[in-house]
Amino acid sequence: MTNRTTKTTKLTATAISLMLVLLAGCSQSSTNTNSPSPSGEAPKAAEGDKNADPAAPKADKTYKISWVTGQSQPVDANAEMIKYWEEKLKIDLDVWNIESTKYADLLGLKFASGEIPDRMLLSGFSNLQKYASQDILAEIPLDMLKKYAPNVYAMTEKSFPNAFNYAKVNGKIYGIPRLSFYSTFRSPIVWRGDWLKNVGIDKAPETLDEFEKAVYKLTKEDPDKNGKNDTYGLSTTALPLVYGAYGYLPEVWAEKDGKLVYGGIQPEMKEALKLLSKWYKDGVIDPEFVTGENKGGYWALSHAFINGRIGLSSLGVYYHWKPVLFEGDGASHDYLEVKKVNPQAADSLLHGMPPKGPNGKMGVPQNSMLSGVFISFGKQLEKEPDKLAKILQVIEAISATSYENYVTAMYGIQGKHWDFDKNQIPALKNNLQTQDLEKMGANSVIESLELPEYTQKRVGIASKWAEEHGFSKGGMVNKLLAPLASEGKYLAELNKMREQYYISIITGDKPIDAFDEFVAKWKSSGGDQLTKEANDWYAQVK
Known part of the structure; x- marks a missing residue:
């Protein structure tokens, strides 16, 4: 950080008046934009303009910015990509090394000791609410956001209209919501x-x-042709396909007549459970469905499917099941495991749509693009609005000004650390790994926004494959995207109650009419209170 000495010069009243006239004339003949240039460099504000924004970053000032994201590897003291952005954007970055696996706890300890970074990553709506109420976070005025990070605002709103409503606490914005491109599927x-x-x-x-x-x-016609009665049609993860065919998902809040309703207590679920109970009695559902399809290791592996026990799975996300699309293609975990066991089976995988039910409804779980992750700012910046504006410009330059800047932030210098392959997918050079990128100050250390438009372009072929196979259609997204005040008191027991009743009805331990008993208990055991709170919240954001 450079020390500067300010000299005070006395001017006569006449000289001051002359200077103001001259400066006013100059300001009228020039234009001033506050968003970064395509190169990523921050603009210079018009000096001496009486109408200039008092929050405008000072052109002659190098801002020192404390910056924390959480990473698996400490950032090097002289990290190459940190220096790159410092020089490009005329800033002095103080990157805090906090281990990602302990990020929330360690950041909380920092807050408790009075250490609040200028720019931070927060995970969870509950943390945003908690830290805003504890006066740890700075409000982000909407006008300032639009002025100093216009592309961040516009691109976020384009991908998820009204996204910033979900970053509000008591009507004020306290974070820039990070959207998940992968949740478009x-x-x-x-x-x-x-x-x-x-x-x-x-x-x-x-x-x-x-x-x-x-x-x-x-189940009944020996599909693997081994002469044994050892296969089942479906297991745990395919059950939601049946619920969705009746219009709801048990764990998801949906909109009905302009209000939020809890899917698990809707009358249509009784019909779905009746059908599933019949299937279970007839031996179509794997009797081990209660314990799940994954038997350990990587969470998205359906061992029941991979090992030829069931013929249908809905575990994981699209890229776990896609074939290897090009040399160096990553993921495809389930596809590759199936291929090890039975190459013919892997090549025959069929990607279907959710089945349409009696009234033409269909749906399977789909995550919201609102990931619950936010870029937020320390409370101290409310007293330094020019610094807050500068940080918004920095985020704009890195994450939203150009695809070139985005991939540079993600992977480092093109030609040195990475280059585009023949499919225009960024490919790392010299055996670099994500940990290496973090150490040099790239990847999530510096680029934490991951705007869907750029992510889609970066993953290219894989997202195109998902689109072509229908993964962008037929999803059901939870309409409740924030924690409720009474969740801690009621939610765990209500979820346990729902699971117990549903399993008991499917397996025949309870009759179908036990569903009515469950609904009454759910409502009286805190469900009605959660429904009220859900709709109070929904009225504020929709």
Whole structure:
């Protein structure tokens, strides 16, 4: 940080008046934009303009900015990419090294000791609310956001209209919401195509009736042709396909007549449970469905599917099931595991749509693009609005001014650390790993916004594959995107109650009419209170 000495010069009243006239004339003949230039450099404010924004960053000042994200590796003392952005944007970055696996706890300890960074990453709506109420966070005035980070605002709103309403606490914005591009795609619906063919089905089922016929055949007609009665149509992760065909998902809040309703207590779920109970009695549902399809290790692996026990899975996300699309392509975890066991099965995987139910409804779980992660700012910046404006300009330059800046922030210097492959996908050079990028101040250390428009371009072929296979259609997103005041008091027991009743009804331990008993208990055990709070919140943001 450079020390500066300010000299005071006495001017006569005449000289001051002359200077103001001259400066006013100059300001009228020039234009001033406050967003960064395409190169990422911050603009210079018009000096001496009486109408200039008092929050405008000072052109002759190098701002020292404390910056924290959380990473797996400490950032080097002379990190190459930190220096790159410092020089490009005329800033002095003080990057805090906080281990990502302990980030929330360690950041909380910093706050407790009075250490509040200028710019920070927060995870969870509850943390945003908590820290805003504790006067740890600075308000982000909407006018300032639009002026100094116009692309951040516009691109976020384009991808998720009214996104900043979800970053408000008591009507004030306290964070820039990070959107998840990957949440533009629903849960996968993957069939063993070779099994379907073996039982006389040549396409993925499209209606609930076709779905039912398929899972019965996969159970009863020896689809693997091994002469044994050892296969099932479905297990845990495919159950939501049936619920969705009746219009709701048990764990998801949906909008009905302009109000939020809890999916798990809707009358339509009784019909879905009745059908699933029949399937379970007939041996179509894997009796081990209660323990799940994954038997350990990487969470998205459906071992029941991989090992030929079930013919349908909805575990994970789209990229776990895609084939390897080009040399160096990553992910494809389930596809590759299936290929190890049975290459023919891997090549036959069929990606279907959610089945349409009796009234034409369909749906499977899909995460909201609102990830619950926010870029927020320390309370001290409310007293330094020019510094807050400068940090907004920095985020704008790095994350939203150009794709070139974005990939530079993610991967470092093109030609040295990475380059585009033949598919125009950024590929790291010299065996660099994510940890290496973090050490030199790249990747999530400096670029934490991940605007969907740029992420989509970066992942390119994989997202195109997902679009072509229908993953952007048929998803059901939870309409409740914030914690409720009474969650801590009621939610865990209510979820446990729902799970117990649903499993008992499916397995036949309880009759179908037990669903009515469950609904009454859910409402009287805190559900009505949560419903009230959910709708109070919804009225503020919709």
